[in-house]
Amino acid sequence: MKPLRRFLDNIKPSFEKGGKLEKFYPAFNAIETFLYVPGDTTLPGSVHVRDAIDLKRTMILVLLAMMPCLFFGMWNAGYQHYLSIGVAGTTLFDNLLFGATKVVPIVIVSYVAGLSVEFLFAIIRKHQVNEGYLVTGSLIPLVMPVDVPLWMVAVATIFAVVIGKEVFGGTGMNILNPALTARAFLFFAYPTKMSGDEVWINTSLAKGQQLVDGFSGATPLGNAAAGFADKIPDFSDSFFGFIPGSIGETSTLACLIGAAILLYTGIGSWRIMLSVFIGGFLMALIFNLIGANTLMQIDPAHQLVLGGFAFGAVFMATDPVTAAQTNKGKFIYGFLIGLLAIMIRVFNPAYPEGMMMAILFMNVMAPLIDHYVIEANIKRRMKRKKISNE
């Protein structure tokens, strides 16, 4: 590591004030602080308490928590592909390799497009490059279908970073979750490439290959919305994630491993995760009792492991910027996400995946929830004061 440090120290003067590349200081600063914990000390007169963990280290931990989903997603992309063309007996490595050729380009495009925008804004606005994109850049590929064209990923990423984040003032100021903004943008802009039954599994055929008979590329929820009750995979398949879907969302197990990492390190909020699952379960239970269509008849516990429910609950709903900030608010926020997600699934067959809409909607509502929680608290304490006065 020594030569790297020496190299950074060598080129540093040309980026500092008066140097030739002064304009690009934010870019240099971002790379330097990404590689090394900055050596700055707190100025005298300001707050002296400093945490060993800063925003960049936090983001790296979230990235780590996403790795199980990413690797499972790669494996599943390969698995589903070989399943669709009827090749049996592929090894773990075969599947992973095929998946990697599909998924890695999406990850690269997402990072290149997003970071270019971030660096551009940092240079124009003369502030440091925001760390937030480290996580967003990995979340975007995980919520995309395997077969999404790469230019669409780039367009959506740029849209999400500019309209979803930078117009509000950058990291920490955004109202909507940027990764879901990217997905929602693609969902409405290019519905043929973001929904339906052709994009979830890569079906590119080599010579002499053909799709297996009765092949359907629809997601389980898509099938359920169309009323094919017999095409819904059983609970264990859905839980482990051997089903078609967006790259990172299929395996509830991988999401739970991520959740464990987030909860153990204290980064994710258990209040939100728990209440999302409770909200979703209760709503699914109510619908299950009515049982008017195929989607309603799905077992409540099964609902929670299908589609992006678990992924959304663990990685999207817990985004500390866009979620509710008060503890009570977090319960309400999470509960309503779960409730709405199942409701959108069941009532709107055009959007069999309700999680995206539910989270984006509650992102918008989060400040309102916080406002009322705080107001209620003030009222309660005022009341107490009055009583003690008497």
Added chain:
Amino acid sequence: MSIETTEPLSKQKKIREPFLSAKNRKLVKDPLNDNNPITVQVLGICSALAVTVKVKPSLVMALAVIVVCAFSNLVVSLIRNAIPSRIRIIVQLTIVATLVILVDQVLKAYVYDVSKQLSVFVGLIITNCIIMGRLEAFAMGNKPWPAFLDGVGNGLGYGVILILVSAVRELFGNGTLMGYQVVPDAMYKAGYFNNGLAILPPMALIVVGILIWIQRSRNRKLIESD
């Protein structure tokens, strides 16, 4: 009191202003930039969202608003001293409504298909905040010629934004401009898709927002201090 106010007015009349004096030119130019009815005053947003899917209808809509805005300003300014203050809104509305009906009939006669696309939004010009705002704020207190110019200016300011927004939406949403294909077939073959979001109303809001952003970063005066 009445004698006091009439005196300066009669004095003003003696100085004849040229038809396009600097002050009058400003009336037309201002709404196009620093005082744009849509991007600065944020009025008339409703129709800006609804009719901007394609360039042609928004062009027609812009023309209709320019005509209605200019002539209603003119008429109201001509009779401004005869309108009793208490019922002025009703009188203004009657004048605007008459003009809108005229415009609507002309559209139906000459550009029937566009008039069909615009449907209720031509009728809704009556309630367009820009027109009512100009009548109240300008025409009621100014002479006919400046009032007319002010109407033209504000109509143009509205029209420019409408056409910009619709050009962006039609280009990305349909790959056409004024109905002519702009995006080459080769691009579609290479895997390009029209952006479905551009046709949906939210995109109009986003494009107007981006226009406001661009305008404010060019003209720092417009940014409110907080």
